[in-house]
Amino acid sequence: EPEVTQTPSHQVTQMGQEVILRCVPISNHLYFYWYRQILGQKVEFLVSFYNNEISEKSEIFDDQFSVERPDGSNFTLKIRSTKLEDSAMYFCASERDRANSPLHFGNGTRLTVT
Amino acid sequence: GENVEQHPSTLSVQEGDSAVIKCTYSDSASNYFPWYKQELGKGPQLIIDIRSNVGEKKDQRIAVTLNKTAKHFSLHITETQPEDSAVYFCAASNTGNQFYFGTGTSLTVIP
Numbered sequence: 001e002p003e004v005t006q007t008p009s010h011q012v013t014q015m016g017q018e019v020i021l022r023c024v025p026i027s028n029h030l031y032f033y034w035y036r037q038i039l040g041q042k043v044e045f046l047v048s049f050y051n052n053e054i055s056e057k058s059e060i061f062d063d064q065f066s067v068e069r070p071d072g073s074n075f076t077l078k079i080r081s082t083k084l085e086d087s088a089m090y091f092c093a094s095e096r097d098r099a100n101s102p103l104h105f106g107n108g109t110r111l112t113v114t
Numbered sequence: 115g116e117n118v119e120q121h122p123s124t125l126s127v128q129e130g131d132s133a134v135i136k137c138t139y140s141d142s143a144s145n146y147f148p149w150y151k152q153e154l155g156k157g158p159q160l161i162i163d164i165r166s167n168v169g170e171k172k173d174q175r176i177a178v179t180l181n182k183t184a185k186h187f188s189l190h191i192t193e194t195q196p197e198d199s200a201v202y203f204c205a206a207s208n209t210g211n212q213f214y215f216g217t218g219t220s221l222t223v224i225p
Contacts, residue, residue, distance in 0.1 A: 006157075042215050042217045045214070056212055102148050105150075105159070107157045
């Protein structure tokens, strides 16, 4: 069964550095998402992406964050000038369409900011 | 926006017993309610979902019920097994909008 793949599985970075988290969504899916899960807390929506542009974003997704689909297969989340509180699991998800189809999640990238 | 609440936060059951997890939502426009299972170190995996035109759905040992009037939905796992131990998340969405997740229930099935 097709799946969403994320790399790396674990990223350690120093405060103030930039990180790029990578995702390859399921190939025939059209909608892409980034979610964040701080340890022990709920899964929080960051941003959705469709047709090469952001369709919705949460208040968490401020100017520090950006997303890109550079080559038609990868979907990336860039975090500039990381802060300690950015430490979390970041999940990429994709969806075939918006007609009540389920989200398919990757296994996540654990980001640790020191 | 939508607010999804989930109870209990932790649940322990003996192997073979049933487990029930409940969620409430606030936005009456929500019409799609998936349930996800998250095992340690992995992303949430869809286990069952229900749409607002249906009151109940069953898939082997897993069932979900939806009460639109009361705005709550529940996950029922029967004949629990140790491999059912995981964190379960409910979610709600309205067609074309983002998914809102509950806070999760950590289920432990005791052999």
